[in-house]
Amino acid sequence: MANPDIIVIGAGHNGLVAATYLARAGRKVLVLERREVPGGQLAGDARIGAFATRPIHAGGQLRADIVRDLGLANHGLASEASADAGAYLAPLPDGRMLRLAASTDAATLDSIRALSPRDAERWPEFVRFMNSAAAYLEAGQATPMPRLANADLLEQGRPLAALAWKLRRLGRTDMFRFMRVLTMSAVEFAEEWFESEPLRAAIGAVAIHGVSIGSMSAGGGYVLIHNWLNRGGLAHRGTRGGAQDMVNALVAALRARGGELRTSAPVAQVLVERQVVRGVRLESGEEILAGTVLSDADPRRTLLGLVGAPELPPEFVWQAQSIKMRGSVAKVHVLTDGQHGIPGGTVVIAPTTKYLERAYDAAKYGQVSEHPYLELTHSGDVVSIHYQFAPYSLRGGDWQAMRATLERRAIATVSERFAGFRDSIREVRSITPFDLEQTWALTEGDLNHGQLILDQLLFMRPIPGWSDHRTPVDGLYLCGSGVHGGGGVSGVSGRNAARRVLRVSARG
Amino acid sequence: MNDAPYSLYRLKRTPFHERVAPLCLPQNWRRWAGCITVGSYDLGIDREYWAIRDAAALIDVSPLMKYLVEGPDAARLLDRITPRNIHKMAIGQVFYTGWCDDDGKLLDDGTVTRLGERSFRLTSAEPSLRWLAMNAVGMDVTITEATDRMAALSLQGPKSRAVLNRCCEDGLDTLRFFRMAPNRLGGRSVTISRTGYTGDLGYEIWMDAADALPVWDAIMAAGADHGIVPCGILAMDMARVEAGLFMIDVDYTAANHAWIAGQKSSPYEMGLGWTVNLDKPGYFVGRRALEREHREGSAWRLVGLEVDWEGLERVYAEVGLPPQIPGTAVRGSLPVMRDRQQVGYASTSTWSPILKKYIALVHLERPHFEPGTRVEIEITVEHHRRYAPGTVVALPFYEPEWKKK
């Protein structure tokens, strides 16, 4: 495409969502992706192992309004209703399973009652509160956050006031509960609701999932609501065709609106002149000019890598350097003969909240958890193991040397619960935080482009004072998971960024 | 007695302390950047002041912060920090400049000296290591603090060249204004820049701290026939006002020291518009804000004020006194009025012995800063507020023809 109006760096789902919204508004949009395939983290990689290209993801759905706005159903995305949430299963020490759904179905209540009748009584109220908190967070994610120390109060104030009003409408009890839970640790929150340890741990696991915090760290409450919102409860839900369907539909929708996607087109440099964006230079040396550039790459990479600190104000650089990435998730994919014995749905290995905290303790000191918190999903013969914690920065070692240990511990931990697993194994492939950085361009292997911790959320994401997708470089916007609304599959930050760009250009 | 706790609080001594301490007869010491330095060597400062203007004054300026910036991106770093175009500097050239935060407000001011293609010396009033490091992210450059390991002397006055020609290996006749060259002095390696803080002919001599005393001795010996005088910072303070040179945290508040936005100053406001190079390529700290201020004009400006002697006499005559003039520069804020409305303030005022005038560095709101504008400055006469008339003038007040020759 010659002379695009807008360049989007990165064809992760948020980049594609942003690009498609912009193309829909009549802009000439060019998406540049460094990998051979679009989809970002939704797309596996052949180098990791052929079979492992399939189930890198446990689940994930775009928000309903995005699916609607972009007409993704017309481009092959199966409807939401067809998605099977499955159950959230926690093996118990005696070999039984705790089976939880984000509902009050009889099987869930029976399963909880076997542990604690009191907890079973509490469950419906818990689910109701979590659903209302998640709905409120969704509204929060759709609300542009104020830029601190910015005089534009009137413009910022209105949507915020609406959000505050929604908070009030949660009702007195839920409002205070919501505000309290954000800062609470997983343990504190779970203990307040439930007395059964396996139930507390199963919920606590979701409150640290994907983030480098322990069950006793502040902010677990927020993560729980965040994940509950993205998952629609405790278990992962997917689109029927999996993540690939979502990517295909987004690419098709983009093209149908006249947008262009170029893969194998890594951007080396965002071209900036006197704090105004001019376009990009690819690693090939090719320069493409555009007055607006959005980046789906993480903020650290975008700002310090692609723009470069010399083009940015010093205080801003310091803050960009201070964004905490600290990935500590690994994935182990296991090709089996199908006789692994692991049930469908989302299986969590987190027997107690202390177990979760100990798993995290290792990460604090740069070690891979010996007894990790795992989450298992499978698609037939391939078992996908989400492993926490596997810190990006290893103490006295590197990931090349540690890979075998990671795989061994994952398999041992699963085998303890599922006796047939070990013998069913044909091939093992793992994705370490180092791989996530090398192949998926995730700085320090952080899936969320910046930890989902309290000081990096809402109006402080990615950087306090810069929560509205803009940067000190005019015309350069951030649209990936590292900005407000991002983290996990949802398309929110891509959608919000596109709206921001369109609002700015509407003002002229 | 164990004096360790005491030494924690003790001010640093400069490498010249051994020489200057016995000469500081009135024990008139001043604190400068954590060092103990001589305020004046006599009870009055006349002798030292007149050495600056008529002969040669030797001033210990070692407390200045000094940094070496070296490496492939050395010029790039200084070009980013300062509003001047560093890439255009010749080797051996010295730039005076202020530098700003990203809101275009002054953080500090000092000199940049290009020692080589890839090496510079920066002097500043305030510790600047963190700021340098913060700005060097993504650059291939090393920053070394040299404050304590380098000593510096300022030799100022019309005879300063003659003095140095006597004790330096290479003559100084060809060293132009704001240029620097390596030299040998008293058998030691030094670099000499034709710079200073007095607005007179003058040089600054930079050396290893270990060489400080022999260099001092050599200069003092060479200057004996030229009336050289060790000079404290109070006399220099008077001279710098005459030269229209301002001082951090006296005439402007460093942006990172200010409590409120209104205390901050931009280079344009301080009369440093000539150092701001908006045409240079690339980002530099404060560019956006400075572009805006350049477009929209500054709210106020630093200019000079010459107080009418007759007016001063009249005000004092009302109480039966001749004008009472302080013996040193006064660092106190004095309101400046026009038609009974306050239009600004003076930050430093002083009697100028050479001009025989009472002068002040004043900050005036637009449009009152035009030269020729008649204003009044507040003075306290026998405990009562009075106003003395004066005229706005361009800076500097005093610039001898030999300064740049």
Ligand SMILES: Cc1cc2nc3c(=O)[nH]c(=O)nc-3n(C[C@H](O)[C@H](O)[C@H](O)COP(=O)(O)OP(=O)(O)OC[C@H]3O[C@@H](n4cnc5c(N)ncnc54)[C@H](O)[C@@H]3O)c2cc1C
């Ligand atoms: C193993 C794993 C399992 C996960 N499981 C789940 C899950 O079950 N549920 C869930 O909700 N979330 C899950 N996530 C997180 C989720 O995948 C991400 O949050 C989401 O995909 C991020 O999308 P994004 O568009 O913001 O960024 P990304 O998908 O990271 O996209 C960024 C894109 O930018 C490209 N890029 C970077 N630099 C350049 C450059 N210089 N030039 C051109 N292109 C560039 C990258 O190649 C990439 O395609 C998982 C992540 C991983 C890694």
